[in-house]
Amino acid sequence: MSKTSPGQQNGTASSWKALPDQDLSGRWEDSERKRKHLPDRQEEPAAKSEKAGPRGQHWLHRDLRVRFVDGQHKGGQYYNTKMTIEDVLSPDTCVCRTDEGRILEGIKEGMLETLVxxxxxxxxxxxxxxxxxxxxxxxGRDTERSRALVQLRRENQLVELHYDAVCQYVGPRDSDED
Incomplete structure (x- = not known):
């Protein structure tokens, strides 16, 4: 169940249908990737290769809050843990910091997922x-369709994006936002 105020329950989600679809909408509609991960998931390596492979565009960026989804790394110690990207070493490799302050180096893009x-x-x-x-x-968020409604500040533009195309940002405020 989502925790929304009574006034927000239906207004945001239904108003999204009136927005014109963005370029990304077709790319993501067939995506069946689950957002909730269970520890006993068997097909995880295939899911990771699917995630990083076909899109060709890497998404790692400093100051993003992400979820660690690799159940095999260090015996699953960090599985389903939220963390922040501290540094990007290459387009598909980064350094992350857990909420407890532990630094994890050499983390691959496929080990992480975006956090909305x-x-x-x-x-x-x-x-x-x-x-x-x-x-x-x-x-706003549409959990049934895995879509987020985002207002880009600089362009004063509303965009509807798949959860995989947007991620929580905890970095400094900059000119892109103001």
Whole structure:
């Protein structure tokens, strides 16, 4: 169940249908990737290669809040743990810091997934598509369709994106946002 106020339950999601589809919509509609990960999941290596392979565009960026989804790394010690990307070493490799302050080096893009904030108004970064690198605010989430409504501040533009194309941003405020 989502935790929304009574006034937000239907208004945001239904108003999204009136927005014109963005370029990314067709790319993501066939995506069946689950957002909840169970520890006993057997097909995880295949899912990771699917995630990084076909899109060709890498999404790692400093100051993104992500979820660690590799159940095999270090015996699953960090599985399903939220962390922050501290540094990007190559397009598909980064250094992460856990909430407890532990530093993890050599983390591959396929070991992580984007995190979409639960609280509307939180800052997010678009990580895939033509607006990649832009920072904005989360206006709403459609969990049934795995879509997020984001207002990009600089362009004053509303975009509807798949959860994989947007990620919580915890970095400094910059000119892209103001």
């Amino acid at each position: 904030p639960k609280v509307e108004g939180n800052r997010v970064m678009v990580v895939l598509g033509p607006q990649a690198g832009r920072v904005g605010h989360l206006l």
